Amino acid sequence: MKNTISQRVADFLKNFPPFNFLEQAEIEILAEKVSIIYKEKGAVIFEENEETHDSFYVVHKGAIELRKKSKNNILDMCDEGDIFGLRPLIALENYKMEATAHEESILYAIPITIFKPYAIKNANVGNFVIDSFASNTHNPYSKSHSGKLYGNTFDDENNADEIIDNDNKILDLQPIKYSKKIITCSRAATAKEIAKIMTKKNVGAMLVVEDMLPIGIITDKDLRNKIVTGDYSINTTADVIMNSPVITYSKKMTITQAQMAMMKSNISHLCLTKDGTANTKAVGILSKHDVMVALGNNPAVLIKALKRVKKVKAIKPIRAKIMQLLQGYLNQNIPITLTSKIITELNDACIQRVIELSLAKMSTPPPVRFSWLALGSQGRSEQLLHTDQDNALIYEDVPEEKEEKTRKYFLELAAIVNKGLFEIGYEYCPAEMMASNPKWCLSLNQWKQTVHDWISKPGKDEVLLSFIFFDYSLSYGDQELANELADYIFGDIESNPIFYVHLVSGALQSPSPTGFFRQFLVEQDGAHKDFFDVKRRALMPLADAARVLILSHRIKGISNTPERFEKLAELEPQNKELYLSCAYSYKALLKFRTKQGLLHHDSGQFIELEALTKLEKVKLKATFKTIKELQEVISMRFNPGKINI
Amino acid sequence: MSLKEKFIQSLQILGILEVPIDERLNCSIESTRFVILDTETTGFNYTDDRILCIGAIVLENGVIDLQNVFEHYIDQEHFDKSSVQIHGIIRSDVLDHKSEIEVLQLFIDYLGDSVIVAHHTKFDVTMINNALERNGLPKLTNKCLDTAVLYKRTLIKSNLLQHKDHYTLDDLADKFDISKKDRHTAVGDAYITAIAFLKILKKLKGKHEKMMLYHLFR
Numbered sequence: 079m080k081n082t083i084s085q086r087v088a089d090f091l092k093n094f095p096p097f098n099f100l101e102q103a104e105i106e107i108l109a110e111k112v113s114i115i116y117k118e119k120g121a122v123i124f125e126e127n128e129e130t131h132d133s134f135y136v137v138h139k140g141a142i143e144l145r146k147k148s149k150n151n152i153l154d155m156c157d158e159g160d161i162f163g164l165r166p167l168i169a170l171e172n173y174k175m176e177a178t179a180h181e182e183s184i185l186y187a188i189p190i191t192i193f194k195p196y197a198i199k200n201a202n203v204g205n206f207v208i209d210s211f212a213s214n215t216h217n218p219y220s221k222s223h224s225g226k227l228y229g230n231t232f233d234d235e236n237n238a239d240e241i242i243d244n245d246n247k248i249l250d251l252q253p254i255k256y257s258k259k260i261i262t263c264s265r266a267a268t269a270k271e272i273a274k275i276m277t278k279k280n281v282g283a284m285l286v287v288e289d290m291l292p293i294g295i296i297t298d299k300d301l302r303n304k305i306v307t308g309d310y311s312i313n314t315t316a317d318v319i320m321n322s323p324v325i326t327y328s329k330k331m332t333i334t335q336a337q338m339a340m341m342k343s344n345i346s347h348l349c350l351t352k353d354g355t356a357n358t359k360a361v362g363i364l365s366k367h368d369v370m371v372a373l374g375n376n377p378a379v380l381i382k383a384l385k386r387v388k389k390v391k392a393i394k395p396i397r398a399k400i401m402q403l404l405q406g407y408l409n410q411n412i413p414i415t416l417t418s419k420i421i422t423e424l425n426d427a428c429i430q431r432v433i434e435l436s437l438a439k440m441s442t443p444p445p446v447r448f449s450w451l452a453l454g455s456q457g458r459s460e461q462l463l464h465t466d467q468d469n470a471l472i473y474e475d476v477p478e479e480k481e482e483k484t485r486k487y488f489l490e491l492a493a494i495v496n497k498g499l500f501e502i503g504y505e506y507c508p509a510e511m512m513a514s515n516p517k518w519c520l521s522l523n524q525w526k527q528t529v530h531d532w533i534s535k536p537g538k539d540e541v542l543l544s545f546i547f548f549d550y551s552l553s554y555g556d557q558e559l560a561n562e563l564a565d566y567i568f569g570d571i572e573s574n575p576i577f578y579v580h581l582v583s584g585a586l587q588s589p590s591p592t593g594f595f596r597q598f599l600v601e602q603d604g605a606h607k608d609f610f611d612v613k614r615r616a617l618m619p620l621a622d623a624a625r626v627l628i629l630s631h632r633i634k635g636i637s638n639t640p641e642r643f644e645k646l647a648e649l650e651p652q653n654k655e656l657y658l659s660c661a662y663s664y665k666a667l668l669k670f671r672t673k674q675g676l677l678h679h680d681s682g683q684f685i686e687l688e689a690l691t692k693l694e695k696v697k698l699k700a701t702f703k704t705i706k707e708l709q710e711v712i713s714m715r716f717n718p719g720k721i722n723i
Numbered sequence: 724m725s726l727k728e729k730f731i732q733s734l735q736i737l738g739i740l741e742v743p744i745d746e747r748l749n750c751s752i753e754s755t756r757f758v759i760l761d762t763e764t765t766g767f768n769y770t771d772d773r774i775l776c777i778g779a780i781v782l783e784n785g786v787i788d789l790q791n792v793f794e795h796y797i798d799q800e801h802f803d804k805s806s807v808q809i810h811g812i813i814r815s816d817v818l819d820h821k822s823e824i825e826v827l828q829l830f831i832d833y834l835g836d837s838v839i840v841a842h843h844t845k846f847d848v849t850m851i852n853n854a855l856e857r858n859g860l861p862k863l864t865n866k867c868l869d870t871a872v873l874y875k876r877t878l879i880k881s882n883l884l885q886h887k888d889h890y891t892l893d894d895l896a897d898k899f900d901i902s903k904k905d906r907h908t909a910v911g912d913a914y915i916t917a918i919a920f921l922k923i924l925k926k927l928k929g930k931h932e933k934m935m936l937y938h939l940f941r
Contacts, residue, residue: 081792082910083780114787116921182925184918187786500900508879 084109087186090138094159099202108196113187114138117179119679124163126176133187134164140183144175155180164190168197168207180679256329256350256362262287265294265317269305272296272316280386282365283347285324286316292349292360294320299346321345328354329361336369377403377420384431390498393428397464397503400424404462405676414669415640422459426452426553432498433554439494445484446474449555450495453511457549458621458637460668463675463682467496467504468546471513472559475523485519492519511546522559526566533570533577541584545622548629549637564634571629578630582716585622586709591615591702598687598695609684612671616698619705620664623712630716640664653711660708663701670698747836747866748937752924755936757782757868758837759920761912762847765799769849773799774823777830777851778909781837782917793833794910795819795826824858827851834865838936842892842916844869868939870895870919877926895919 088109091097097105113133117123117140124131126147135142142156153175156162166173167190197207262285263272272284276298286294296319304310304319325343327335329350339348346366352358370379380396380403387393400421407417433450437443453468455461471492476484492513500506513519520528529547532540548567552560571577589611592599599615600608624642631649636642643661647654675682687695760779766772779793798820821829830851841847844867852862874890887894896903896915899922905911928934 081789081794082778082905082908083787083792083914084789086905086911086914087789110789112789114789116785116787116918118925182922497897506898 080106080110083114084112087112087114087138090159091136091186094136094161096161096197096200096203096206099200099206100196104196108188108192111189111192115185115187117142117183117185119179119182121179123177123179123185124173126173128173130166130171130173131163131187132167132191133189134161134167134193135177136161136186136188138184138186141180142177142183142185143180144177146174147176164207168194256331256364256368257281258362260285260360260363262360263316264288265315265320267316268313269301269310269316269319270312273301273305276301281363282367283363284316285349285360285363286320286322287360290359292324292326292351292356293317294322295324295347295349296320297347324349324356326351326354326356326360327364331364333369336364340366340369377424380424381427384427387431387435390432390435390501393431393502397428400428401464401676404672408669408673408676414665414672418459418462418638418668421462422456425456425461428502429499429553432502433495436491436494436498440487440491442487444473444491445480445487446476447556447559448473448488449557449559450513450553451550451560452553453550454546455549455621457551458639459551460621460639462668462672463680464503465505465681466507467499468507468511469496469499469513469553470511470518470547470550471520472525472563473519473521474556474559475521481521484521485516489514489516489519522562525563529563529567530570533567533574536577536580538584541580544581545584545625548625549621551637568629568632568634572632578626579716581626581629582712585619585626586713588619588622589615591705592699598698600687601684606684608687610687611683612667612674612685612698613681613683616667616701616705617664617671619709620660620667623708624660624664626712626716656704656707656711659704663704666697667701670694745866745937748935748940750936752934752936752939753784755783756835756837757840757920758834758865759840759913759917760793760847761841761909761916762850763907763909764850767846769853772850773797774826774850774854775799776909777826778911778913779830779833780910780913780917781833782840782920785921787914787917792910793830795821795829797821797823797826823854824860827855827858827860831860834863837865839863839865839867840870840916840920841867842870842895842912842919844871866940868920870916870923873923873927873939874919877923892916892919 085106088102088105091109092100092102092105097108100108115123115135123135123142137156137158137160139158142160142162143152144154144156144162145152154162162177163173197203259279261275261279261281261283263275265286265288267286276282276284283295283297285292286296294317296316300319300321305312305314310319325339325345326349327339329352331339331348331350336348340346348364349356349360350362350364351360367379367382370376380399383396384393387396403424404417404421407420429450429452449472451457451470451472453470455465456468471488473484473488496506496512496514506512511518529544532544536544550560590599591610598610600610620643621639624639624646627646628636628642631646633642633645633649636645640661643657643664647657647661650657670685671682673682674685690698758779758781760777762774762778763776764772764774774797776796777793780787781791796819839848848863848867855862870892871890874895875886878886892912892915893903893906895901896906896919899919901915901918903915905914924934927938
């Protein structure tokens with residue numbers, strides 16, 4: 079029976095092949111038979127060799143990974159709108175791969191008996207199904223090029239496995255994403271006009287068209303070589319300086335094909351047309367940059383890609399590439415300091431882009447200056463994996479009559495930014511430490527008042543908040559506001575020395591990593607029973623101690639924990655060895671956590687001890703000794719035993 | 724409550740005894756049939772206002788079958804123009820209208836002995852019970868869960884945080900990133916409630932080794 083939900087399902091399906099080949103009424107009938115399935119992260123949809131279900135699946139939300147158990151290699155990742163588990167249903171064989179939820183997912187299960195008549199009746203649908211037979215991936219279009227790249231065809235799965243084993247650049251097999259917004263001009267346009275438009279639209283090439291058909295192309299290089307050199311006047315028309323005829327290709331192009339085409343003709347832009355010849359309408363432009371992004375394993379390319387992004391949603395795939403980059407760095411054993419610097423830089427760029435795009439959504443520009451702050455681990459540039467968002471906002475002081483309006487503006491902005499960050503993979507902070515929370519979106523003076531309250535009347539909660547907030551760094555906006563607040567904090571702490579004692583006492587309260595017999599202490603209950611909490615028991619004690627010590631030396635501008643220890647080693651030669659060992663331990667732990675997180679696709683906070691090698695356990699324990707020594711040093715120095723909190 | 728029951732209850736409160744009194748609740752979440760429902764009404768008055776539409780879906784082991792969606796509109800005598808604007812249901816707009824008693828009977832069959840889940844369940848269940856009473860039918864005896872209440876249990880308890888007293892379905896949809904396109908249609912709201920319920924279950928699961936139905940009724 080037709081109902082509100084099935085209509086919504088139909089609205090979704092009609093955007094994706096093969097459903098887009100069906101009539102609206104047909105999709106609606108199909109949608110009424112759908113089951114909606116919710117899968118937690120890590121849940122299995124079907125196992126290898128399992129008997130087939132009576133439905134195949136379409137991903138509505140989330141992501142599903144397909145893998146061969148024996149190889150432990152991800153063969154394919156299915157995203158929103160992708161189909162999986164169809165081939166075995168048609169071929170009447172058991173599942174050849176295992177499907178698990180890579181993240182929390184919602185699936186539409188479509189009964190094969192309902193779908194099959196359409197596959198037989200409708201040629202387009204049928205072709206899609208046949209294509210997906212020949213291909214191993216969810217998207218049959220990727221099959222055409224695979225053979226050319228690896229000198230092999232994607233005929234069966236065994237072959238596919240070999241290909242992947244030889245080279246894990248499976249991403250190359252994806253069809254390329256090209257720019258559909260084509261910037262065009264007529265043959266009469268002048269070089270000056272063209273350059274202006276290209277600058278405004280931030281593109282590297284302009285297509286010259288006549289009667290809707292491409293007749294030539296002008297790139298940055300042409301403008302440089304022909305106009306800037308003075309060979310032609312700035313008022314030369316397009317037809318004189320354009321490259322003609324245009325080299326055109328079909329839009330069903332793959333990354334590898336595109337790369338080869340560019341190399342072959344030594345050009346940086348390809349024009350994609352409807353049928354691949356210059357006699358049909360242009361549908362897109364593919365630049366060398368697009369190819370680079372698709373291959374994307376270099377930070378500069380990713381940063382450039384971020385700058386060009388027009389929608390928050392488009393940042394998510396870039397974030398996935400950042401994670402690949404991280405994995406690569408760890409595999410190659412690149413120093414964690416360097417790794418975290420690069421990854422932090424990239425993560426910051428993502429956040430900045432989200433804020434820029436959010437600002438563009440506001441009806442007016444910000445009424446006054448503001449700073450967007452990253453708190454906690456992100457503020458310390460130690461956040462490598464996807465974690466919760468912790469952020470806050472400072473805006474410039476305004477006269478009282480404008481306060482309410484200003485505050486409203488920034489709260490609205492913060493809500494958009496928080497939602498955007500959520501969309502690109504930063505979970506909402508469960509403790510609501512987010513700028514959209516009215517408590518953490520304040521004017522500079524209100525912030526000063528807030529931190530003054532913490533510093534002058536420190537209780538347990540105030541110390542905890544100080545821990546989170548005093549490690550902030552600027553993500554976006556005005557540096558001065560952020561600095562002014564930092565200066566205020568330092569000044570205020572100096573006049574309230576008792577605050578150190580509270581900070582130290584707080585820093586010593588982290589739970590001990592080992593028990594009396596030097597055994598690991600694991601979580602006693604809850605979801606992580608018998609797991610070791612590397613964040614609370616090992617990383618936090620070090621970060622907390624570093625903060626106290628660095629504050630007591632009145633050093634500002636260093637928020638990264640290892641860097642703080644390195645600075646401390648300089649300042650206190652008598653403890654140099656200990657501090658350097660702390661810096662080393664922290665890096666080792668961070669790397670450890672990051673590896674665990676990548677392995678399990680989570681924050682890496684909880685470690686399964688059984689899965690560790692003997693060597694890893696020894697390494698982990700070695701860091702605990704350092705933590706203990708450090709805690710002794712600070713507890714001697716500040717003597718927190720004097721107070722009770 | 725007998726002395727024995729009281730004794731068992733006090734043991735449970737102390738956390739000594741894990742077995743619930745009600746055997747109906749001693750089953751796994753996966754094997755439970757939940758009916759997630761929402762009603763659209765002419766207003767918020769339990770006695771004067773009437774149900775315009777009952778929307779419900781069945782959730783079993785994480786699966787919602789769209790062939791088994793309950794969406795029935797009720798013919799109205801009592802009619803309040805102001806609520807039409809909220810719900811967008813105009814009398815002649817929907818062809819398929821049934822009498823109140825017909826829809827109620829269909830709903831009772833659909834519901835069976837399932838556990839009811841709704842957002843602010845008390846409102847919907849009271850509206851349905853009052854309608855049943857008017858038609859000389861017995862009240863619902865099903866176990867009820869409320870996503871507004873369950874959601875609060877997922878929140879971190881800390882004196883640094885001030886939680887709201889009431890969370891609307893819109894709040895939940897925002898927190899859990901659920902599309903609000905069909906908001907204010909009975910089935911649309913039931914669907915949002917169902918997804919929110921699933922996400923709440925996932926959050927609560929972390930607190931128990933194997934979550935049973937009775938854990939939700941604490």
